[in-house]
Amino acid sequence: MRLVIARCTVDYEGRLTAHLPEAVRLVMVKADGCVAVHADGGAYKPLNWMNAPNTLREYDGLWEVTNPKGEKLVITMHEILADTTHDLGEDPGLQKDGVEAHLQELLAERPHVLEEGMELIRREYPTALGPVDMLCVDASGRTVAVEIKRRGEIDGVEQLARYVERLDLDPRLAPVRGILVAQLVSPQARTLAEARGLETREVDYDGLRQIESATPRLFEL
Amino acid sequence: MRIRAERDDLADIFSRANRAIGARTAIPVLQGLLCEVSGSNLWVTGTDHEMTVRASMEVEVMEEGRVVIPGRLLADAVRRMPAGQVTIGTSDGEVEIVGRGPRFSIRPLNTEDFPEIAESTGEGVEVDGEELAAAINQVVVAASTDTARPILTGVLFESSEEGLRLVATDSYRLAVRDLAGVGLEGTGLVPARGLRELPRTIGAAKITARLGEREAVFSSERGTLRLRLIEGSFPKYRSLVPESYPNQVIIKKEDVLEALGRVSLVAEDHIPVRLKLSDGGVDVTVTRQDVGGETEHIAGVYTGEQEEVTVAFNPRYLADGVGAVEGEDVRIQVIDGVRPSVVDGGDGSNFIYLLMPVRI
Numbered sequence: 001m002r003l004v005i006a007r008c009t010v011d012y013e014g015r016l017t018a019h020l021p022e023a024v025r026l027v028m029v030k031a032d033g034c035v036a037v038h039a040d041g042g043a044y045k046p047l048n049w050m051n052a053p054n055t056l057r058e059y060d061g062l063w064e065v066t067n068p069k070g071e072k073l074v075i076t077m078h079e080i081l082a083d084t085t086h087d088l089g090e091d092p093g094l095q096k097d098g099v100e101a102h103l104q105e106l107l108a109e110r111p112h113v114l115e116e117g118m119e120l121i122r123r124e125y126p127t128a129l130g131p132v133d134m135l136c137v138d139a140s141g142r143t144v145a146v147e148i149k150r151r152g153e154i155d156g157v158e159q160l161a162r163y164v165e166r167l168d169l170d171p172r173l174a175p176v177r178g179i180l181v182a183q184l185v186s187p188q189a190r191t192l193a194e195a196r197g198l199e200t201r202e203v204d205y206d207g208l209r210q211i212e213s214a215t216p217r218l219f220e221l
Numbered sequence: 222m223r224i225r226a227e228r229d230d231l232a233d234i235f236s237r238a239n240r241a242i243g244a245r246t247a248i249p250v251l252q253g254l255l256c257e258v259s260g261s262n263l264w265v266t267g268t269d270h271e272m273t274v275r276a277s278m279e280v281e282v283m284e285e286g287r288v289v290i291p292g293r294l295l296a297d298a299v300r301r302m303p304a305g306q307v308t309i310g311t312s313d314g315e316v317e318i319v320g321r322g323p324r325f326s327i328r329p330l331n332t333e334d335f336p337e338i339a340e341s342t343g344e345g346v347e348v349d350g351e352e353l354a355a356a357i358n359q360v361v362v363a364a365s366t367d368t369a370r371p372i373l374t375g376v377l378f379e380s381s382e383e384g385l386r387l388v389a390t391d392s393y394r395l396a397v398r399d400l401a402g403v404g405l406e407g408t409g410l411v412p413a414r415g416l417r418e419l420p421r422t423i424g425a426a427k428i429t430a431r432l433g434e435r436e437a438v439f440s441s442e443r444g445t446l447r448l449r450l451i452e453g454s455f456p457k458y459r460s461l462v463p464e465s466y467p468n469q470v471i472i473k474k475e476d477v478l479e480a481l482g483r484v485s486l487v488a489e490d491h492i493p494v495r496l497k498l499s500d501g502g503v504d505v506t507v508t509r510q511d512v513g514g515e516t517e518h519i520a521g522v523y524t525g526e527q528e529e530v531t532v533a534f535n536p537r538y539l540a541d542g543v544g545a546v547e548g549e550d551v552r553i554q555v556i557d558g559v560r561p562s563v564v565d566g567g568d569g570s571n572f573i574y575l576l577m578p579v580r581i
Binding site for chain 2: 108119
């Protein structure tokens with residue numbers, strides 16, 4: 001990963017033409033050849049970028065980035081303020097949202113938080129559409145599919161509905177209840193869940209973490 | 222295969238064998254009960270590979286044979302028949318269940334696919350069935366249900382010269398129950414889920430138990446329960462139990478459970494219940510910032526090196542431990558608010574429940 005902070009102007013020619021007037025910017029050159037020009041604002045989106053594969057040619061005070069599609073990015077370097085290169089190594093890839101994964105772990109240890117008498121059958125119960133976060137059984141013996149999200153939105157309800165529909169095909173499990181669990185469930189998701197015959201639960205993640213941290217274990221796992 | 226028997230007797234044997242049919246397996250034939258008829262007996266087997274229930278009963282036999290019938294449907298169909306005799310038989314590739322009027326026709330599952338269940342081999346030891354079931358109930362409360370940590374979902378069966386010891390822990394608490402004089406040989410980690418089913422499936426006054434290399438087998442006049450042992454090393458629990466406790470209080474079990482019931486109205490799991498042990502008993506306090514609180518005094522006998530000692534627990538874990546104690550009195554032994562406390566029934570108790578206090 002090469003990071004260059006420079007006073008520069010940028011010109012792009014391709015699907016359209018664009019010009020960035022002279023200013024101090026961050027130019028990122030990634031190991032795979034991607035080039036991105038960032039301003040000091042905005043979360044992630046660069047002002048201009050070129051996806052790999054690219055060819056970067058460096059001339060005196062000028063960088064020229066071209067790709068096979070005929071696009072061209074010209075960065076005129078008026079003043080280079082910093083130029084560093086770091087080897088970031090192998091990336092482990094995107095993992096499941098940390099909060100979701102931890103919430104699942106906490107609820108697996110305390111399924112009764114969702115409902116009195118609730119017991120865990122297993123985590124990541126496999127279905128043909130992918131694993132449902134937790135399969136439980138309620139106090140009356142009915143199977144419960146639990147999908148855990150950080151925020152309960154409409155897509156989470158739809159995902160749970162598909163799992164429940166699938167699990168209902170299994171006579172050992174049917175009829176299956178479905179519960180969407182999240183720190184916060186949006187009103188739209190709540191309405192859709194009700195319409196689909198599903199339930200929603202908001203759980204206190206911080207509270208659950210508090211139990212975990214405040215309840216020391218007898219031994220380390 | 223064709224048999225006839227009383228509806229209630231058939232419903233009982235099918236529902237017991239059905240307890241082994243769980244939601245864990247994706248193998249279709251394991252949704253079924255293997256029904257085998259020979260001599261004058263019907264043998265019914267249900268299994269999910271981890272747990273197997275096999276039971277038999279005397280029936281009127283018209284034709285011997287074997288068939289695998291979808292378990293839940295079979296049990297429900299028989300249970301909903303009119304009272305009296307029910308006939309179950311195979312005919313033209315289907316299973317007929319006939320009562321006084323209603324007649325079910327059910328497609329059987331492939332008998333060839335049903336796993337071979339090895340017959341029990343080796344000698345077992347006879348134990349008091351009620352005592353074993355009670356001991357199991359006392360320790361399984363401390364077992365984990367999280368299959369991500371399979372070792373903690375089991376109950377350790379550990380034999381010694383004094384007898385048999387059952388141990389379970391989910392890492393927050395640990396329950397130990399000694400069964401003196403039970404000469405079961407060997408050591409093994411038996412799934413708590415299966416053990417919970419023991420009273421319902423084969424519970425009887427006398428049970429023969431055997432611990433093999435791979436499975437634990439429990440038999441009674443009502444049938445056989447086979448549980449595949451969990452592989453792995455159980456935590457070294459002995460060093461967790463402190464040798465002595467300088468402070469203790471003896472209180473009525475019923476009083477504590479009632480108090481904890483009131484506490485639970487205010488406290489969720491993450492709100493600890495505080496116990497102040499001092500002369501005259503225990504002051505129970507729970508406070509929840511956004512709700513309110515509850516306080517009460519439980520009369521009891523306190524003895525201790527300190528004039529008073531305060532300790533806090535997760536109320537659910539404490540209630541589980543107190544509820545598991547046999548007898549009218551409960552003893553809570555405390556070192557301080559940090560090191561493990563013990564809940565038991567007093568001197569000579571064959572059960573201890575070790576519980577970590579919550580930091581306050």
